[in-house]
Amino acid sequence: MxxxxxxxxxxxxxxxxxxxxxxxxxxxxxxxxxxxxxxxxLPRTHFSTHENNPVHQLFWGRIVLNHASAYFHYRKGSSFQKLLHQLKYHGKYEIGIELGRQFGHELLISPHYHTVELIVPVPLHPKKEKERGYNQSLAIAEGISQALKVPTESIIERKIYAETQTKKSRIDRWQNVEEAFHLKHPQKAEGKHLLLVDDVITTGATLEACALSLRNLNDYQLSIAGLAAA
Ligand SMILES: [Zn+2]
Known part of the structure; x- marks a missing residue:
């Protein structure tokens, strides 16, 4: 048989x-x-072992982080862009898992991620997730999770659908940022080293807003892992 x-x-x-x-x-x-x-x-950055890499520097003065890194350089027209497009728009969830798993194996070698206890994907708005059928950042998080042998859980939710509010005033925008994400299960994050996972880091605004949802926790540590950085 x-x-x-x-x-x-x-x-x-x-x-x-x-x-x-x-x-x-x-x-x-x-x-x-x-x-x-x-x-x-594929254009790997090897940022995860570098203390003051460009992704970590991007968040200086914005969020207190243990460490931050991205696995790939994001370049227009590259084969990585093709992969990401397949992952985001063509239902290839398994691409996220595979690349996340490879990223996770690099994180295992880095001295900065040994204490991570919970992996948290940057959420999509439920409406967008329904359109796409899944959250691509969750796929990446699941791959990292397999390598690090640390659980993944979607404990943050996205409240605001629009990604850019360019026409709104600065104050409105700031209020939107403050309310954009909500921590659903604070008890699951309390006292832990969290690894926030996103697909592509550009300005860092999304991750900054997402990290803001943790502000009422008494005790936690935060690191960031983007599959790529633009
Ligand atoms: Zn090939």
């Missing part, structure tokens, strides 16, 4: 081979989502 299903699976691989999402070549055993070549070519 076991042998049967083994043969069956290999036959299935021959008829419908899994292909690399970047170059569309058939994947060989041991490859997942990406072929070895395309995986090797």
């Amino acid at each position: 076991l042998q049967h299903s083994f043969i069956g699976r290999n036959l299935l691989d021959l008829v419908f081979p899994n292909i690399c999402v970047v170059c569309t070549r058939a994947l060989v055993r041991g490859e997942n989502i990406l072929c070895t070549n395309c995986n090797y070519e």
Whole structure:
């Protein structure tokens, strides 16, 4: 029976081979989502082991952090952008898990993430999550979670749908930021080292607003992990 299903699976691989999402070549055993070549070519930052890397510096004076990093450089037209597009708009949830898992293995080597106790994805507004079918940051968080062997939980919710309020006054915008995210389960975060996970870090405004939802906790530590930084 076991042998049967083994043969069956290999036959299935021959008829419908899994292909690399970047170059569309058939994947060989041991490859997942990406072929070895395309995986090797991805623009990794290695920020996670650097104390004052550009992502950590981005948050200086804005949020108190243990550490912050991003796994990839985000460049327009790059194969990473193609991957992210597949993850966000083409239902390829497993891309987030695979890249998150790889990121997690790098975080394991870093001295800054050993004490992380809970991984928290940046949430989408429920309406947006319904449209997309899932939260891509949760996929990344789940991958990191597998590598670090630390649980993931969506304990923050997004209250405001719009991402940019460019037409509103500064004060309105600030109020929006203050109310944009809400910590649903403070008891699950209290006293813990939390790792907030996002897909792409650009200005850091979303993560800053998300971190603001933790302000009533008495005791916690915070680190940030973005799959990429623009
Ligand atoms: Zn490839």
